[in-house]
């Protein structure tokens with residue numbers, strides 16, 4: 001489990017940059033609004049092209065401007081969990097989870113649903129879930145796609161504080177059960193501490 005990220009991008013007047021190499025299981029990118037945290041995640045995901053640099057996740061090269069390497073988002077095999085959960089409204093929870101599941105995934109639906117505390121929700125529709133429940137499903141769907149890493153962009157910003165603590169405890173254990181490292185964007189140092197994350201200040 002490792003991240004090796006060295007990217008720069010000029011966006012309007014702002015220069016967005018991150019240079020960090022680590023073997024930490026969870027890395028928290030922290031910084032004020034507008035500094036470029038989401039842009040950095042998008043550069044790692046392949047949704048935004050850096051002007052220069054490289055991205056390697058667990059030794060796999062995903063982008064390298066010197067070598068003209070730029071894998072498509074699908075080929076990067078990264079799971080992205082957004083602030084707004086983006087579940088498919090026309091699919092029950094079970095089908096949301098199974099969407100994009102890789103047969104090679106070492107995680108079974110049942111084990112993962114149990115770990116995430118959503119086993120009792122598998123037959124529900126997304127619009128019947130609370131914010132915290134829906135976010136657990138979004139995390140499960142990302143994990144079942146057998147990602148190299150999880151990218152999480154302020155995933156708990158609309159979850160109340162008690163549920164937030166529970167979900168943070170669950171997220172903290174994801175690398176243990178899945179061997180999937182996490183790049184986690186937040187502006188809340190308390191969240192990073194609860195995750196026992198390595199903190200990287202952006203900006």
Ligand SMILES: Nc1ncnc2c1ncn2[C@@H]1O[C@H](COP(=O)(O)OP(=O)(O)OP(=O)(O)O)[C@@H](O)[C@H]1O
Pocket residue numbers: 011012014016031032033034035036037038039040187
């Ligand atoms: N499509 C775009 N075109 C030009 N500039 C953009 C675009 N999207 C974002 N920006 C600018 O890039 C900078 C970084 O934005 P970004 O969303 O990455 O910051 P952030 O740290 O994630 O902010 P927040 O915490 O508010 O989500 C901001 O100044 C923003 O205005």
